[in-house]
Amino acid sequence: xxxxxxxxxxxxxxxxxxxxxxxxxxxxxxxxxxxxxxxxxxxxxxxxxxxxxxxxxxxxxxxxxxxxxxxxxxxxxxxxxxxxxxxxxxxxxxxxxxxxxxxxxxxxxxxxxxxxxxxxxxxxxxxxxxxxxxxxxxxxxxxxxxxxxxxxxxxxxxxxxxxxxxxxxxxxxxxxxxxxxxxxxxxxxxxxxxxxxxxxxxxxxxxxxxxxxxxxxxxxxxxxxxxxxxxxxxxxxxxxxxxxxxxxxxxxxxxxxxxxxxxxxxxxxxxxxxxxxxxxxxxxxxxxx
Amino acid sequence: xxxxxxxxxxxxxxxxxxxxxxxxxxxxxxxxxxxxxxxxxxxxxxxxxxxxxxxxxxxxxxxxxxxxxxxxxxxxxxxxxxxxxxxxxxxxxxxxxxxxxxxxxxxxxxxxxxxxxxxxxxxxxxxxxxxxxxxxxxxxxxxxxxxxxxxxxxxxxxxxxxxxxxxxxxxxxxxxxxxxxxxxxxxxxxxxxxxxxxxxxxxxxxxxxxxxxxxxxxxxxxxxxxxxxxxxxxxxxxxxxxxxxxxxxxxxxxxxxxxxxxxxxxxxxxxxxxxxxxxxxxxxxxxxxxxxxxxxxxxxxxxxxxxxxxxxxxxxxxxxxxxxxxxxxxxxx
Numbered sequence: 001x002x003x004x005x006x007x008x009x010x011x012x013x014x015x016x017x018x019x020x021x022x023x024x025x026x027x028x029x030x031x032x033x034x035x036x037x038x039x040x041x042x043x044x045x046x047x048x049x050x051x052x053x054x055x056x057x058x059x060x061x062x063x064x065x066x067x068x069x070x071x072x073x074x075x076x077x078x079x080x081x082x083x084x085x086x087x088x089x090x091x092x093x094x095x096x097x098x099x100x101x102x103x104x105x106x107x108x109x110x111x112x113x114x115x116x117x118x119x120x121x122x123x124x125x126x127x128x129x130x131x132x133x134x135x136x137x138x139x140x141x142x143x144x145x146x147x148x149x150x151x152x153x154x155x156x157x158x159x160x161x162x163x164x165x166x167x168x169x170x171x172x173x174x175x176x177x178x179x180x181x182x183x184x185x186x187x188x189x190x191x192x193x194x195x196x197x198x199x200x201x202x203x204x205x206x207x208x209x210x211x212x213x214x215x216x217x218x219x220x221x222x223x224x225x226x227x228x229x230x231x232x233x234x235x236x237x238x239x240x241x242x243x244x245x246x247x248x249x250x251x252x253x254x255x256x257x258x259x260x261x262x263x264x265x266x267x268x269x270x271x272x273x274x275x276x277x278x279x280x281x282x283x284x285x286x287x288x289x
Numbered sequence: 290x291x292x293x294x295x296x297x298x299x300x301x302x303x304x305x306x307x308x309x310x311x312x313x314x315x316x317x318x319x320x321x322x323x324x325x326x327x328x329x330x331x332x333x334x335x336x337x338x339x340x341x342x343x344x345x346x347x348x349x350x351x352x353x354x355x356x357x358x359x360x361x362x363x364x365x366x367x368x369x370x371x372x373x374x375x376x377x378x379x380x381x382x383x384x385x386x387x388x389x390x391x392x393x394x395x396x397x398x399x400x401x402x403x404x405x406x407x408x409x410x411x412x413x414x415x416x417x418x419x420x421x422x423x424x425x426x427x428x429x430x431x432x433x434x435x436x437x438x439x440x441x442x443x444x445x446x447x448x449x450x451x452x453x454x455x456x457x458x459x460x461x462x463x464x465x466x467x468x469x470x471x472x473x474x475x476x477x478x479x480x481x482x483x484x485x486x487x488x489x490x491x492x493x494x495x496x497x498x499x500x501x502x503x504x505x506x507x508x509x510x511x512x513x514x515x516x517x518x519x520x521x522x523x524x525x526x527x528x529x530x531x532x533x534x535x536x537x538x539x540x541x542x543x544x545x546x547x548x549x550x551x552x553x554x555x556x557x558x559x560x561x562x563x564x565x566x567x568x569x570x571x572x573x574x575x576x577x578x579x580x581x582x583x584x585x586x587x588x589x590x591x592x593x594x595x596x597x598x599x600x601x602x603x604x605x606x607x608x609x610x611x612x613x614x615x616x617x618x619x620x621x622x
Contacts, residue, residue, distance in 0.1 A: 087303065
């Protein structure tokens with residue numbers, strides 16, 4: 001285990017931001033922390049990064065209590081990071097490199113994070129995706145054993161997000177351990193080998209995405225447009241409204257389709273799909289984030 | 290050392306590339322100097338000024354045009370004015386003779402003396418004093434450089450660090466092995482380089498453009514500036530240790546800087562001010578920076594004379610930097 005967290009707590013007065021969280025992270029995996037806003041995932045991450053102090057609990061790095069060398073061995077990308085005004089991408093890389101004893105070569109970082117074209121631009125003048133790639137490069141500058149990424153793709157367009165995911169997969173191939181918080185369930189599904197879902201400071205589910213879906217869902221979801229709501233209410237089929245659509249959980253899709261036809265509901269726009277992490281998240285937390 | 294070097298270089302580049310701030314650093318003191326230069330050199334004045342001790346001078350002499358006669362009750366005051374080049378000659382007449390004083394270092398005195406000799410019938414007795422002229426522009430010049438250093442240090446360190454904190458840059462730095470001492474040292478050194486560079490340009494501009502004479506040692510002046518900048522940076526650091534809002538920092542810096550400016554003899558002397566005002570002034574590092582540099586520039590005072598100022602400013606720096614390091618917080622939490 002590269003990280004072991006036992007009964008971690010962080011209290012702000014009466015507010016229990018993190019309330020007795022325990023989990024273990026294996027080396028070389030991508031570990032996800034999921035949860036609605038205020039669940040305590042960012043606080044947990046910041047305690048693991050060493051930028052916040054825990055109220056109580058134990059954090060072991062490679063089986064030992066963290067010491068001063070910990071900062072030399074980890075890489076961090078915060079949710080939002082400012083750099084000095086007017087600093088170019090290249091200057092940011094060299095400045096941050098100067099803080100560490102062991103470093104990755106700048107040329108290799110530039111190639112890995114695809115920064116060649118923007119090297120001499122000011123960091124404020126690059127796109128969101130390019131900026132996130134710079135911040136990722138800064139988090140990799142000391143060739144860290146663990147990289148902490150706090151909602152790294154928030155605000156990026158779909159293309160930039162996919163490129164960022166490719167980059168994370170490249171970093172995983174280097175054998176790095178990645179600990180990630182995200183709001184995007186597709187991101188967690190695509191990148192994470194293991195994850196925990198937090199709510200109100202506690203862990204409410206833990207496992208690999210496949211395991212979690214296997215445990216929590218036997219059903220498939222039938223999705224209908226909102227225009228069928230009146231007709232559906234007349235039937236005895238139970239459903240949930242999610243983001244303007246009507247969701248029916250079904251263990252027998254054929255039987256449900258027959259029932260829908262009987263109450264004269266159009267099946268032209270029906271969608272049938274397996275449960276995903278988003279469904280699990282909604283089911284467990286009651287939040288549509 | 291490498292980390293400090295990179296922090297220093299990054300801060301210098303940021304300063305250079307922030308054109309608005311760069312312009313302000315240079316333009317503000319130049320505007321003030323230019324303003325004073327025109328205000329204090331533009332008035333039409335009489336050709337000569339003669340101080341008269343008691344109203345008992347020759348009528349013939351008084352009728353001469355372009356000479357302003359100023360009455361003085363005290364001979365000592367009149368002679369001191371002559372020594373400082375405020376007047377060109379001092380005159381005192383009794384029953385038997387006319388006594389007059391000249392300043393051997395004042396060129397105008399020579400001509401007034403010729404006029405006097407040709408118009409006075411009584412025997413004359415001549416006395417000499419010596420003293421170089423200190424114009425207001427000369428006097429105020431070190432004050433303006435000091436004031437510029439104060440604004441530069443308070444905002445360039447205090448405000449910038451608060452901005453870094455509010456933006457989250459300090460939080461990011463805190464996630465690296467960089468220590469607060471390395472960071473603050475880098476900031477301090479960068480500000481010293483910037484301040485000394487800007488002051489050197491202003492100082493040379495004053496010397497060669499405005500013709501302000503330098504009476505003392507450049508090395509001593511550099512020591513006063515270095516210790517002064519360090520002490521003013523320390524004031525900036527105290528403000529920046531925990532403040533999380535740029536607006537609040539701006540307000541605090543204004544509250545700190547304006548009284549400092551008025552109590553530190555930037556614009557006017559506090560020689561005649563009451564004791565409590567002088568006590569406050571003596572606590573302020575800017576007072577020591579300005580007094581020290583003024584005495585070197587205008588009077589040519591040596592290291593022994595300015596050493597108490599340097600020691601005070603360095604002591605002030607140590608105390609305030611230690612308090613700052615103790616109170617310093619990286620992030621807003």
